[in-house]
Amino acid sequence: MAKSVSDSLNGHTLDRLMNYYHCLRNYSANEQEGVISSTQLARMLSLDDSQIRKDLAAIGVKGLCHVGFGVDQVMQTIGQVTGIAHRHPAVVIGAGRLGGALASYAGFAEYGLAVVALFDHDPAKIGLTIGGHVVQPLDQLERILKNAHVRLAILTLPADAAQQAALRLVNAGVKVLWNFSPARLNLPPAVFVRHEQLFVGLGQLFYHLHRSHSS
Amino acid sequence: MAKSVSDSLNGHTLDRLMNYYHCLRNYSANEQEGVISSTQLARMLSLDDSQIRKDLAAIGVKGLCHVGFGVDQVMQTIGQVTGIAHRHPAVVIGAGRLGGALASYAGFAEYGLAVVALFDHDPAKIGLTIGGHVVQPLDQLERILKNAHVRLAILTLPADAAQQAALRLVNAGVKVLWNFSPARLNLPPAVFVRHEQLFVGLGQLFYHLHRSHSS
DNA sequence: TAGATTGTTAATCGATTAACAATC
DNA sequence: TAGATTGTTAATCGATTAACAATC
Numbered sequence: 236m237a238k239s240v241s242d243s244l245n246g247h248t249l250d251r252l253m254n255y256y257h258c259l260r261n262y263s264a265n266e267q268e269g270v271i272s273s274t275q276l277a278r279m280l281s282l283d284d285s286q287i288r289k290d291l292a293a294i295g296v297k298g299l300c301h302v303g304f305g306v307d308q309v310m311q312t313i314g315q316v317t318g319i320a321h322r323h324p325a326v327v328i329g330a331g332r333l334g335g336a337l338a339s340y341a342g343f344a345e346y347g348l349a350v351v352a353l354f355d356h357d358p359a360k361i362g363l364t365i366g367g368h369v370v371q372p373l374d375q376l377e378r379i380l381k382n383a384h385v386r387l388a389i390l391t392l393p394a395d396a397a398q399q400a401a402l403r404l405v406n407a408g409v410k411v412l413w414n415f416s417p418a419r420l421n422l423p424p425a426v427f428v429r430h431e432q433l434f435v436g437l438g439q440l441f442y443h444l445h446r447s448h449s450s
Numbered sequence: 451m452a453k454s455v456s457d458s459l460n461g462h463t464l465d466r467l468m469n470y471y472h473c474l475r476n477y478s479a480n481e482q483e484g485v486i487s488s489t490q491l492a493r494m495l496s497l498d499d500s501q502i503r504k505d506l507a508a509i510g511v512k513g514l515c516h517v518g519f520g521v522d523q524v525m526q527t528i529g530q531v532t533g534i535a536h537r538h539p540a541v542v543i544g545a546g547r548l549g550g551a552l553a554s555y556a557g558f559a560e561y562g563l564a565v566v567a568l569f570d571h572d573p574a575k576i577g578l579t580i581g582g583h584v585v586q587p588l589d590q591l592e593r594i595l596k597n598a599h600v601r602l603a604i605l606t607l608p609a610d611a612a613q614q615a616a617l618r619l620v621n622a623g624v625k626v627l628w629n630f631s632p633a634r635l636n637l638p639p640a641v642f643v644r645h646e647q648l649f650v651g652l653g654q655l656f657y658h659l660h661r662s663h664s665s
Numbered sequence: 666t667a668g669a670t671t672g673t674t675a676a677t678c679g680a681t682t683a684a685c686a687a688t689c
Numbered sequence: 690t691a692g693a694t695t696g697t698t699a700a701t702c703g704a705t706t707a708a709c710a711a712t713c
Contacts (some may be wrong), residue, residue, distance in 0.1 A: 244657065245679095245680095246654055247680075249653040249654050249657055250650050250653060250711070252653060253647075253649065253650045253652065253653040254647075254650060257632070257647070257649070257650075258634075272693085272694065272695090273694080273695075274693095274694080279634075282681095283681065283682055283683090284682095284694095285682065285683075285684090285696090285697090286680090286681065286682080288694095288696065288697085289681095289696085289697085292695090292696065292697080297695090297696095298694075298696080299688095299689080299693050299694080299695080300687080300688040300689045300693080300694050300695050300696090301689050301692080301693050301695085302689085302693090302694070302695090303693095303695085304684085304695090317652075317653040317656060317657065318652075318653070318654070318656030318657065318660060319652060319656065320660065321656075323656055323659065331551070332547055332548075332550045332551035332554060332581070333547075333548070333551040334556075335547045335551075336546070336547035336548040336550075336551055337545060340548075342632060342649065343649065343652075345688075346649045346652050347652065347656060349650055359694050376513070379515070386659060387655060387659055388520075396544075403701065410658070410659060410662040411655050411658050411659050413651065413655060417472070417495075417557060419473075425662065426663070427654075427655070427658035427659075429468065429651050429654060429655055431648070431651065432468075432469075433552075433646070434472070434558065434561045435465050435467065435468045435469060435472075435555065436628065436644050436646065437468065437532075437533075437534060437535070437558075437561050437562065437563055438464040438465060438467060438468040438532040438533070438644070439464050439465070439642075439644060440463055440538075440602060440626050441532060441533030441534065441536075441538055441643055442459065442464055442532065442533060442560060442626060442629070443581070443625070443642035444533065444538065444601060444602055444624050444625060444626050444642075445533060447601070447625040447626070447640065447642070456703065460703095460704095461693080462704075487669085487670065487671090488670080488671075489669095489670080497705095498706055498707090499670095499706095500671095500672090500673090500705085500706065500707075500708090501704090501705065501706080502671085503670095503671065503672065504672085504673085504705095507671090507672065507673080512671090512672095513671050513672080513673050514670080514671080514712095514713080515669080515670050515712045515713045516668080516669050516670050516671085516712075516713050517669090517670070517713085518670070518671085519671090536669090547686075558689090668713105669707080669712100669713095670711105670712080670713090671710105671711080671712075671713100672709105672710095672712095673708100673709095673710090673711100674708085674709090674710100675705105675706105675707085675708075675709100676705105676706080676707070676708085677705080677706070677707080678703105678704085678705070678706080679692090679702105679703090679704080680701105680702085680703080680704090681700105681702070681703090682699105682700080682701070682702080683698105683699085683700070683701080684697100684698085684699075684700085684710080685697095685698090685699100686695105686696095686697090686698100687694105687695080687696080687697100688693100688694080688695075688696095688708100688711105689692105689693095689694090689695100
């Protein structure tokens with residue numbers, strides 16, 4: 236069952252589609268129209284309007300000349316194509332502050348991410364309840380992943396523990412990793428890793444700080 | 451005092467420079483050589499080697515034919531150009547789990563970010579110590595920002611409180627905002643905002659989840 | 666020297682933007 | 690109809706990659 240439409244989407248397009256969706260959620264809450272033009276959406280997101288028309292055409296949304304695009308239809312289609320309309324069970328490895336924040340962030344549920352368990356190897360943390368999750372010991376990892384059919388894991392461990400944990404996750408069936416540790420992971424190429432390196436952004440922040448200073 | 455070298459760096463280049471630095475920190479800890487070739491560094495980061503030579507040339511680092519680049523010199527120059535060699539005082543607004551995580555993350559200090567205060571408007575949180583910071587009430591904002599010469603703020607408030615807080619920060623002299631709230635901020639164009647929208651990454655994560663499933 | 670590496674220019678690639686006929 | 694908007698192709702722009710002479 237090849238889903239022809241979503242097969243050709245690259246990372247940039249997916250990111251923009253997520254932004255369209257996010258933007259339209261707020262828009263549809265305020266407006267009663269039910270319709271939006273590519274120009275309007277473009278202005279809200281500081282994008283080019285033809286970019287939006289092209290992206291929507293790529294996922295098969297048809298607009299109406301003289302009118303625009305149906306907000307509901309756009310949101311539904313983006314939901315299908317990106318997968319945020321479905322429920323994706325995930326685990327968080329590392330019950331530190333960041334792990335707790337991600338495990339308890341209610342907004343994720345609205346975007347299809349369902350954290351089903353939170354793990355840590357620190358005995359002092361096991362059994363605590365953080366954001367509605369009882370912290371589990373790592374020896375429960377394989378069992379819980381299997382029971383909940385988890386194939387997505389969020390890694391918030393310190394750098395030195397990340398590689399080992401990642402391998403164990405992959406062996407337990409995880410196909411996609413969201414890595415918040417500063418460690419570069421060495422994994423089979425079939426595993427998709429999104430490396431969220433927050434410190435990288437500091438370069439741009441500092442750069443603009445100096446520019447605003449001198450100008 | 452025009453700093454000719456760093457004036458022409460764009461966002462991509464800055465991001466890569468941060469990655470080079472991060473990578474070389476680990477490298478220099480393990481290796482004794484003190485020298486690295488563009489090919490070696492490229493392999494570690496899965497980049498093109500000429501990209502690296504071009505970036506290093508852009509910041510004025512000279513390599514040695516037949517040898518490579520001096521690791522110390524590269525790191526020092528990147529530190530100067532990106533600003534991570536300096537200390538940048540910052541405040542965190544929002545003492546939730548994410549705010550606490552960012553305020554207490556020790557790794558930031560090694561990249562030039564010094565969190566000097568953590569704020570919240572919830573009276574129940576004020577006075578608590580989170581990651582070494584006593585949570586401050588918002589009415590102390592202007593005073594603390596001025597005293598510590600803060601021009602960089604990290605925003606971890608919920609969406610509905612973000613815009614108002616951002617305006618107040620800008621009025622208090624903040625020039626650069628690191629926005630972790632899902633709210634799009636409407637601010638004077640002179641203010642640089644880096645919008646860290648974590649949910650956007652979910653699109654790519656889910657997409658690869660489905661692909662790994664079908665293949 | 667021979668071989669490996671830099672520095673830099675040219676070629677390629679892909680993403681973004683502009684333009685405009687088709688449409689309602 | 691007139692005017693506004695889509696859908697799509699062409700043009701532009703910028704980033705990445707390839708190539709290779711210069712260097713030690």
